[in-house]
Amino acid sequence: MSLLTLDRASKRFGNRHALADVSLSVASGEIVALVGASGSGKSTLLRLLAGLEAPTSGRALFHDAEIDGPRPEIGVIFQEPRLLPWLSVADNVGFGLAHLNAVERERRVNRALDRVGLAAYAKTLPRELSGGMAQRVSIARALVGQPEVLLLDEPFSALDAFTRTDLQDHLLDLWREDRPTLVLVTHDLDEALVLADRVVLLAGPPGRIFAERPVALARPRERTSAAFQEEKRQLLSTLHAARSGRIYEPEVLEVP
Ligand SMILES: Nc1ncnc2c1ncn2[C@@H]1O[C@H](COP(=O)(O)OP(=O)(O)OP(=O)(O)O)[C@@H](O)[C@H]1O
Ligand SMILES: [Mg+2]
Numbered sequence: 001m002s003l004l005t006l007d008r009a010s011k012r013f014g015n016r017h018a019l020a021d022v023s024l025s026v027a028s029g030e031i032v033a034l035v036g037a038s039g040s041g042k043s044t045l046l047r048l049l050a051g052l053e054a055p056t057s058g059r060a061l062f063h064d065a066e067i068d069g070p071r072p073e074i075g076v077i078f079q080e081p082r083l084l085p086w087l088s089v090a091d092n093v094g095f096g097l098a099h100l101n102a103v104e105r106e107r108r109v110n111r112a113l114d115r116v117g118l119a120a121y122a123k124t125l126p127r128e129l130s131g132g133m134a135q136r137v138s139i140a141r142a143l144v145g146q147p148e149v150l151l152l153d154e155p156f157s158a159l160d161a162f163t164r165t166d167l168q169d170h171l172l173d174l175w176r177e178d179r180p181t182l183v184l185v186t187h188d189l190d191e192a193l194v195l196a197d198r199v200v201l202l203a204g205p206p207g208r209i210f211a212e213r214p215v216a217l218a219r220p221r222e223r224t225s226a227a228f229q230e231e232k233r234q235l236l237s238t239l240h241a242a243r244s245g246r247i248y249e250p251e252v253l254e255v256p
Pocket of ligand 1: 041
């Protein structure tokens with residue numbers, strides 16, 4: 001059964017066609033990686049699923065109901081942590097839990113910080129954190145409400161390779177506990193292959209889905225294994241074949 005659905009969704013900004021007729025179904029608990037060149041509509045697709053943008057035509061659905069705005073069941077993690085600088089780590093994480101009483105809020109916040117290895121930093125201010133720690137805080141903030149869906153837009157791309165692989169492993173640990181549905185935008189094919197059940201290639205503008213490939217690797221996945229490298233070779237060749245099937249002239253469509 002599909003938890004998230006795009007049904008022939010298009011998105012125009014003025015006369016710019018960011019997404020054209022995109023259909024995609026994501027199953028509950030599935031991890032989907034979106035890849036594609038800059039401007040191919042990956043962030044736009046994610047923003048439709050997040051309820052941050054509405055499709056110009058077509059539909060974006062969660063549990064078969066139209067997504068008409070941001071909602072607590074769907075968490076979002078952006079490329080930069082976007083923490084509130086004047087609030088402590090704990091208050092940043094607990095920001096969306098104002099409806100809970102103080103004891104319950106603190107319990108949830110502590111657990112979320114514990115899960116990302118930052119229990120000792122509850123009272124710290126964001127400016128005292130490294131980039132990787134700040135991104136862990138934003139993961140904790142996204143997870144504290146136990147969302148069914150987590151949408152991640154290049155969450156680790158600003159980080160060094162060591163921190164990035166750590167956080168990928170960390171995200172997988174968290175995923176094993178609650179099995180949220182993940183849709184992840186990434187430019188990093190290794191990241192897509194470590195995390196995803198399925199890789200979806202967008203090309204554009206106008207953004208369309210050009211290829212899809214399930215990741216045929218058992219978990220846990222070993223980045224240095226021969227099977228991993230072979231899967232990467234095959235993914236690259238799928239992506240290359242899909243891209244060479246068309247000339248990628250950026251086009252600006254005139255609409256009435
Ligand atoms: N708010 C906006 N207003 C106008 N045009 C926009 C807006 N957001 C996106 N676009 C346009 O839509 C297209 C897709 O943009 P989008 O940000 O989704 O691409 P992307 O695949 O995420 O690229 P990147 O890899 O660089 O992040 C681009 O042509 C972009 O200029
Ligand atoms: Mg983007």
